[in-house]
Amino acid sequence: MNGDELLSQRVLLKMQITVLRDELKEIEDKLEETYLSVARERLRAVGKDFGTTSIVDGDNVLTMTVAKKVTWDQAALFRVFNSMTPDDANHYAKVTYAVEERKYTAAPPAVREMLEQCRTTEIGKFSIEIKE
Numbered sequence: 078m079n080g081d082e083l084l085s086q087r088v089l090l091k092m093q094i095t096v097l098r099d100e101l102k103e104i105e106d107k108l109e110e111t112y113l114s115v116a117r118e119r120l121r122a123v124g125k126d127f128g129t130t131s132i133v134d135g136d137n138v139l140t141m142t143v144a145k146k147v148t149w150d151q152a153a154l155f156r157v158f159n160s161m162t163p164d165d166a167n168h169y170a171k172v173t174y175a176v177e178e179r180k181y182t183a184a185p186p187a188v189r190e191m192l193e194q195c196r197t198t199e200i201g202k203f204s205i206e207i208k209e
Contacts, residue, residue: 084207116141 078086112132119130120143127145131138158166176192184192 088207112139112141113143116143 115132116130117126119132120126120128123130127143129140129142131140133139154170158170161169176196181189181192181196
């Protein structure tokens with residue numbers, strides 16, 4: 078295939094992928110609507126809010142998982158960790174430092190120089206688009 082054919086084929090495949098993703102999302106939503114309450118009832122029956130359970134529906138054995146998503150109030154955690162002993166806070170807390178790229182590029186030269194030793198750049202994802 079030449080470049081034009083490859084680009085045309087890619088456009089076609091992207092459109093098909095979009096349609097299929099939308100269809101899959103619709104089906105996943107309907108399955109959740111149909112089975113989530115059943116799964117939650119079965120889990121509650123054994124004293125759980127989250128986890129995996131199975132049911133038989135027709136000829137199918139369905140294994141359903143109700144996952145747990147946890148979020149933390151960052152300001153409250155900051156206060157709690159500051160009230161702990163340093164050893165306890167270090168044991169339970171996970172701290173990640175990062176610098177937004179726009180702040181790095183806008184930083185004064187002295188700050189940029191200090192941060193430079195901590196910064197690694199790598200090639201990211203390659204993309205190519207047809208400009209219309």
